[in-house]
Amino acid sequence: MASPPRAPRRSLARARAGALMTTAVLCAAAVAHGDGPDRRGRHDDRLPQLSPATPAALVGTCESLFTRLAGLANTTITSATHVAAGTLMLAGQPVAEHCRVTGRAFEHTSPVDGKTYAIAFEMRLPVMWNGRFWHQGNGGIDGNVVPATGNTGGGGPLTSALLQGFAVLSSDAGHSNAQGGPAFGFDPQARLDYGYQAVGKLTPMAKQAIAIAYGKGPDRSYFGGCSNGGRHTLVAAARHADQYDGFLAGAPGYNLPLAALANIFGAQRYATVATGDPSTPPGLETAFTATERKLVAGAVLGRCDALDGAVDGLIQDTRRCQQRFNLFRDVPTCAGARDGTCLTQAQKLAIAPIFKGATTSNGERFYAGFPYDSGLGANGIPFWEFTAPLVLDSGAVGVIFKVPPSALALSNGAQFSLTLDIDQALAELFATDALYTESAMSFMTPPDAFDLNDLRRRGAKVIVYHGVSDPIFSVEDSEAWYRGVDRKSGGRAGQFARLYPVPGMGHCSGGPAVDQADFITPLVQWVEQGKAPAHIVASARGAGNPGGVNAELPAGWAANRTRPLCPYPSVARYKGHGSLESASSFVCDERGGRDDHDDHHHGH
């Protein structure tokens, strides 16, 4: 699947590294990389090994931080309070005592709408600190100061950065949803803060605050979040590779404006076959009902479940499944009225292009396709498919992203989305004018999503996870990211990046999936100890799970079923013996994704 590596372009660096190459260097490189030479067998550059963080204790009282932090530039501290141990519970565990500091930074009054904007934030600073900083990226259109717990946003939380003793920062990214939700998009600066500038402005502030609180700055810094928080993470990986050592991106919408427009494209397709009023979410959902979605999910399982060697309700071999499953052939076509056992030909014609990937009127694809997977019938799907395009993507595309913005998107999101000219809107995501001097595709996405060579060279690491049944940000877009990073690094993505697709999982969590995993610990071990992660064991969240029970686990699954999450492009395969409930019965197969006849030539 992955394209062959390009010829290396940094020949001078290679020559220098080659001249220095000794057995000792080779050993150091092998330790640092964890997986030895790249696929061409080259040891042509040595990645630095970052030193581990060391703990420290808070200096003085929490309350004293109110005055001690008063000198931070462009920042007003609004409170500093002590939070006793056990006041906050995360993943069923008590959080140790810490200080909660709140503030506002970079306040400005908009010349466009006259409103006052600021980047509101909170920091949670453990009294006994592990020496690390965690910048928490939040979801949606931001606009809320989500508690700075360092919850990574994915799965049912098993741990969090705050639980592990990180100093954690969370912000509203420069606007409050109480001021009108997406209406902040009329202010050019608020757009930029949401896109990337809030992160850039808060990073030095937070590090300085940590230095004041503990008498030293963070030894190691991390960035993480899911959905828009995953987008923030990959944007930071590209823009602030000098400021962060580890990145944990869940379901990263790193092409978020395109994904939002693709979701509107989907709504327009559904509207053509809806029997109800398509301008309401329940009306739009009549295009593809819960019963029909479960029918298709069952047909996908019928074709693909066994491809990984285990008929277990999970499709590990997603790519081979896409070659095997055919919506038109494998789902019965209604002879008469729709009764939940079939789809009409018109429904199939409306729905198939959504999975194939949104296109312009002349057939050019502008966002990734979505794989057919077992989670299509899950409870989290209809919000993203039938509600979001009418109430969320409308405001995002129409008010926050488009140049110029559209007032209709605020007053009537459904009308805006269902009548939107997709071709024109796509152009407007790339457009600028005298007032909005930066386009959405510039302020929302990484400057070059695939070029992480600065990050790689200084020893930083990236872990991405993504639900295969995610209906809003496609796992295929994350796979394209990984392949792009591999190309831009000359085939070295494995030295510093991992992508873990999560079969059956929806957007960030949930669905008929084994979706609970600790990604923080392997990331820290990779960054600070050079232990490159292979597979990561994930658990189902059945009865009694402290991170929250997943009500959608199929009846036949053990409550604590485990599976290895395998690094892309490998896929989990059943060994042929052992319990179907245990990760130990599966191996990660490097040949994942190739069809039987595919071993002699590269598909796709």
Ligand SMILES: [Ca+2]
């Ligand atoms: Ca299976």
